[in-house]
Amino acid sequence: MSTDERKSRGTSRKTRPIRTTTPSKSGDRLFRCVAFGVRHVLDLMLSKTWTGTEKLRRDEGYIVVANHVTEIDPTSVAYPVYMTGTIPRFLAKESLFRVPVLGTVLSRTAQIPVFRGSMEAKKSLESARAVIDAGGAVLIYPEGTLTKDPDLWPMAGRTGAARLAMATGAPVIPIAHWGDQEFLAPKATRPRPFPRKHVHVLVGDPLDLSDLRGEDRTDHVSQQALAEATDRMMDALTSLVEQLRGEKAPDGRWDPRLKQRVPRTRTNEE
16 A cells, blocks of 8 residues: 555544444443453453442433543443443543544444534533433543643543533542552553552542532533532542542642642633
8 A cells, every 4th residue: 555545544534424323232232242351351450449339320320530540541440330230431532433443343332422622522412411311321531631640640620521410410420540550551552460450449429519500401501610510520539539549639730731730720621
């Protein structure tokens, strides 16, 4: 294949529309097949402790917010959700849906692409709402990306998770994890399997955001309410990580743009 042909194929992949799907029996079967293999690999590589899984809902859809310290932590968060009987759906960068094979699996299992800065962004919210209304679990990282905090504490969050919570009225459950970053450090390309690492997952109490929501979910939500909801999410995650690490987090929150700690009222989108 010539250089021009390779460039043309790469450009085509980046510009072709991404097909979003709703949960289906065939997609769920595919997810379970993939999960079967992933679970066994994880159990081989990492020992684990789960605390608080009884707080995960079984009678209604919900939103999971989690801290993000390593590229493999989606599996750490999704594993206990899946084992309670709910297939997790992630809000993931739309670029992942363009990766050969991976993109097909993500689409067929009804994972949710995030179209940032696009008129298609509404599709992400609609897809997430459909999952929640069907009794599923939507997993989202309020930070939007791996934490930039030098000591891996949760950094300032974005308001996307808060927007989803406000629009759906769904319960929001924080899940924190610690230890998987020892297996694969942030931005690392090679894992460190020996000695065998241990990951601890801690499920927190559902967050009360009722005072921030309007009586009608279609009501306009102020930026102030979104910022406060985001702060509550990040506060809950920081508290859970403190318990896992056995130490107190520094005051404030890391702002990746300013590259310093800032008061908790500042979000990553201001």
